[in-house]
Amino acid sequence: MSSNKVTMGQVVWKQYRYKLKAYHQVFTSLVVLQLMALLFSSGPVSSSGGGGYGMYVSLNSYTGDVILIFTFLWVTINAITMMTRAYREDDFLFVTNHTSQHIANILFLITASVIGAVTATLVNYLYRILTFYLTEKDNFIGMIDDVSPVLDPLIGILGATFYLLMFGALGYLIGSMVQLHRVFIFLLPVLFVGALFFDEWTIDTSVIGEIFIFYAGETNLLLFILKTAITAVVLFTGAFFLLGKKEVRA
Numbered sequence: 001m002s003s004n005k006v007t008m009g010q011v012v013w014k015q016y017r018y019k020l021k022a023y024h025q026v027f028t029s030l031v032v033l034q035l036m037a038l039l040f041s042s043g044p045v046s047s048s049g050g051g052g053y054g055m056y057v058s059l060n061s062y063t064g065d066v067i068l069i070f071t072f073l074w075v076t077i078n079a080i081t082m083m084t085r086a087y088r089e090d091d092f093l094f095v096t097n098h099t100s101q102h103i104a105n106i107l108f109l110i111t112a113s114v115i116g117a118v119t120a121t122l123v124n125y126l127y128r129i130l131t132f133y134l135t136e137k138d139n140f141i142g143m144i145d146d147v148s149p150v151l152d153p154l155i156g157i158l159g160a161t162f163y164l165l166m167f168g169a170l171g172y173l174i175g176s177m178v179q180l181h182r183v184f185i186f187l188l189p190v191l192f193v194g195a196l197f198f199d200e201w202t203i204d205t206s207v208i209g210e211i212f213i214f215y216a217g218e219t220n221l222l223l224f225i226l227k228t229a230i231t232a233v234v235l236f237t238g239a240f241f242l243l244g245k246k247e248v249r250a
Helices: 008-022 024-039 065-084 085-093 098-134 151-180 184-201 207-216 221-249
Strands: 047-052 055-061
Touching: 008 024, 008 098, 024 065, 047 065, 065 098, 098 151, 098 221, 151 184, 151 207, 151 221, 184 207, 207 221
Parallel strands: none
Antiparallel strands: 047 055
16 A cells, blocks of 8 residues: 555645746746836826926926836736636646645745736836936936835835735636636626726716725735735635636536
């Protein structure tokens, strides 16, 4: 009788390591997208000016938010892609089941979120440096930082990580819904566009705006982490049960 029993942890670890090696091109695309975002961020996001008594003042504001937005899109799209049949069949190279497959996917998305957050923060600082040196020094007012130079990048990485994890979980759920039924390929964009129109028509209520404020408007870091982490868990759990239902039907 053999005692070489493979545990769930060993299966998950092998799948996770395989995904890191097999999906390395995902991180190459991350760098490309963030450099593209850096180019798109080269101009000011807003300009204002005024004058009088023979003097005119022009104020240009710059932000690297586009870099983070591109990174959100990157993790969402890759999470959706992970749920396609071709990617899921790669897991059959191992002795696997529904649970180990999802755990390995979630671990990969957590890793991708951390890497995406670190690189987005670094590219954002590169953007600040370029903006400083490419802007006329006599006309440069300064940069806005709410916390110390030491804590600012750490808080930025931590916040971006949980944002990316939440968007990755959203993409994972969307991918699961599409795999459950192809009608969601058309239904989900229609619902999203419909929500945008609904927000335009209603004056007192804005669904998307309220969702945005719920997360982005949170000033307490611990509460923000709690909100995004719980949301990610709910989304991952939904994806788990949706694909489990598909496998039972199959």
